[in-house]
Each structure stands twice: as structure tokens, then as C-alpha cells.
Amino acid sequence: MSDGLRLGVFYTIIRPEEKWILAAAESRGVGVVRIDDGDVTFGLDRPDVAADVVLNRSVSHTRSLYATRCFAHYGVPTVNSPDVLEVAGDKILASLRLAERGVPTPRTVVALSPEAARKAVERIGYPAVLKPAVGSWGRLMAKVSSPEEAEQIIEHKEALGSPLHSIFYVQEYVPKPDRDLRVFVVGSEVVAGMYRRSDRWRTNAARGGTTEPLPITPELRELSLRAAEAVGGGVLAVDLMESPQGLVVHEVNPTPEFKALTAVSGADVAGAIVDYTIGVARR
Amino acid sequence: MTACPECDATVVRNDKVLGEVFPCPDCGTELEVFGTTPFTVQPAPKEAEDWGE
Numbered sequence: 001m002s003d004g005l006r007l008g009v010f011y012t013i014i015r016p017e018e019k020w021i022l023a024a025a026e027s028r029g030v031g032v033v034r035i036d037d038g039d040v041t042f043g044l045d046r047p048d049v050a051a052d053v054v055l056n057r058s059v060s061h062t063r064s065l066y067a068t069r070c071f072a073h074y075g076v077p078t079v080n081s082p083d084v085l086e087v088a089g090d091k092i093l094a095s096l097r098l099a100e101r102g103v104p105t106p107r108t109v110v111a112l113s114p115e116a117a118r119k120a121v122e123r124i125g126y127p128a129v130l131k132p133a134v135g136s137w138g139r140l141m142a143k144v145s146s147p148e149e150a151e152q153i154i155e156h157k158e159a160l161g162s163p164l165h166s167i168f169y170v171q172e173y174v175p176k177p178d179r180d181l182r183v184f185v186v187g188s189e190v191v192a193g194m195y196r197r198s199d200r201w202r203t204n205a206a207r208g209g210t211t212e213p214l215p216i217t218p219e220l221r222e223l224s225l226r227a228a229e230a231v232g233g234g235v236l237a238v239d240l241m242e243s244p245q246g247l248v249v250h251e252v253n254p255t256p257e258f259k260a261l262t263a264v265s266g267a268d269v270a271g272a273i274v275d276y277t278i279g280v281a282r283r
Numbered sequence: 284m285t286a287c288p289e290c291d292a293t294v295v296r297n298d299k300v301l302g303e304v305f306p307c308p309d310c311g312t313e314l315e316v317f318g319t320t321p322f323t324v325q326p327a328p329k330e331a332e333d334w335g336e
Contacts, residue, residue, distance in 0.1 A: 015303075254336075
């Protein structure tokens with residue numbers, strides 16, 4: 001039942017995920033307002049967009065942050081909220097939050113200059129993984145196995161010029177099977193999960209990793225919900241690894257893709273997201 | 284139908300919606316549906332550094 005509800009879908013491009021979301025909204029009788037993140041403008045005094053709730057599907061972290069703040073200014077709730085996007089979209093903030101909430105996560109050291117980054121890598125030991133604080137799909141991630149390799153990566157990052165590239169997020173390399181785990185959380189429910197497998201060290205589906213169904217054990221469910229709750233809760237994909245000490249959460253994605261997950265699990269992920277978003281509008 | 288801006292191949296709308304991204308069947312360039320009536324396409328936006336999940 002829609003009650004005349006207007007669901008804003010804030011997007012960059014329309015992928016299969018967004019098509020499924022639009023179809024799920026339509027099948028529930030919900031009016032959809034499409035909001036192109038490259039076209040919309042936001043005034044300070046009045047809402048420029050007529051929506052009762054906005055589902056963020058922009059692939060740009062920066063646009064998502066500003067847009068959800070603007071919608072909040074208008075009193076329009078968003079999924080996810082600006083606070084969740086801010087924390088989960090930044091690996092440093094997310095790691096701090098996971099650690100504060102006692103969620104097991106790989107050993108991590110943050111450094112704010114190239115000089116400090118060299119010390120951070122030494123603290124972590126080899127091999128270590130350097131990741132950009134913001135970004136996804138395995139982009140600009142580097143595994144370093146020696147001081148020489150670390151030096152090259154740090155120099156390259158410094159040469160990229162942007163101040164953000166001189167912020168270093170250094171993590172232990174977790175020796176794990178050739179797979180990681182993705183669990184999709186919507187509100188207080190686990191909707192589905194999958195293994196992502198690759199013979200390379202990065203298992204991202206965007207990097208060509210393959211997928212398999214993942215049975216959701218009570219331990220996996222409990223840990224995934226705790227990780228999602230730690231960053232503020234909402235629609236979140238929790239990424240975990242099987243470390244020798246047990247499961248560790250290494251990422252919580254705030255605007256997750258779910259094409260591969262839908263294919264491998266058969267779950268109606270888009271429907272769950274739309275139902276949750278409608279629920280947020282009615283709170 | 285319309286033409287791919289990169290290779291001039293014929294591109295058909297079928298059930299594509301506004302904003303949808305798809306590869307040109309001939310050259311593989313990622314295209315974005317820019318208009319539906321009439322059907323027009325443009326090269327899809329390039330992946331930016333802050334793009335992701």
C-alpha cells in the first residue's frame with residue numbers, strides 16, 4: 001500500500017540494481033521520483049525535490065554525502081542516513097567504529113603523512129595492505145611484502161597530489177582462503193549472503209571474482225548485524241574474511257551493489273530495500 | 284534506434300530506461316540512455332575516484 005508515498009531514487013547511472021528497485025517500487029504502488037545526481041540542484045530555503053523519503057543509489061561518495069545532508073535539511077529522511085554514509089563510506093571512520101563496538105576487524109594503523117606511513121607499515125609488519133580511506137571496488141589497493149615495495153607505493157600515492165592520498169590506511173594482510181564473505185543487511189534482518197572467490201588476493205566481484213551461495217550461520221548473522229549496527233544501521237553490505245583467529249569484518253558498504261548477490265542467492269534484495277525505505281518514511 | 288557516438292553502430296532501445304548504462308553491441312563502449320523519446324545515447328560517465336559501493 002502506498003498512501004501516495006513518493007520515493008525518491010537518487011542515482012548516478014541506472015544499473016540492474018536500480019531497475020529492480022524501480023520495478024519493486026512500482027509493484028508496491030509507490031510513486032517514484034528519479035533524482036539524477038549530476039543534474040539536481042539544492043536551494044537552502046525550500047526543497048527542490050518532492051519526495052517523502054530518498055533512497056541513495058549514487059555511486060559517488062562525495063555526492064551522496066552532500067545530497068543526503070541537503071535532504072535532511074529539508075526534513076526528508078534518506079536510506080542510508082548521512083551519518084551512516086559518512087562513517088561507513090570512510091574506511092578510517094568505519095574501523096574506529098567497529099573497534100569501539102568490539103567487532104573483530106583486521107589490525108589497522110592510520111598515518112597522516114608519508115613519513116608516518118613508513119612507520120605505520122613497520123608497525124603492521126609484512127605483508128601489509130594499503131587502502132585509500134575512501135573508494136571501493138579494490139581501486140588503488142596495494143599489498144606490500146617488503147620495505148622497498150612499501151616505499152614505492154607511498155611515493156606513488158604522494159605523487160598523486162591530492163591531500164587525501166597522503167592519508168594512509170594500513171592494514172594487516174589476513175591469510176585467508178581464496179574467498180571472502182558478503183552479508184547483506186537490511187535494518188535488523190540479514191537478507192542474503194555470498195562467498196566471493198578469486199585466485200587473486202582481492203575478491204571484489206568488480207575485480208572479476210566469482211560468487212557462491214553463503215549459508216547464514218547464527219555466528220555470521222550475529223556478527224553482521226553487530227557490524228551494521230556499529231556504523232548506524234540501514235542497508236549495508238558487510239564484508240568479512242576467515243582469518244586464522246575467526247571471522248573478521250573488514251568493510252561495511254553503505255551503498256551496496258547486489259546484482260551478483262541476487263543471482264547467486266535468489267533473494268529479493270531490491271524488494272527488501274524498498275520495503276525498508278517505505279518503513280523509514282513512515283516512522 | 285539510434286547510433287553509437289563512438290562507432291556509429293545501430294543501437295536499439297528495447298526496454299532500456301532513462302539513465303540506464305549498457306555496452307554498445309559493436310565496440311563495447313559503455314553508453315548511457317540520455318533520452319527515451321526520441322531514443323538518444325551518450326558515452327556513460329567515466330568512473331571517478333570516489334565511486335564505489
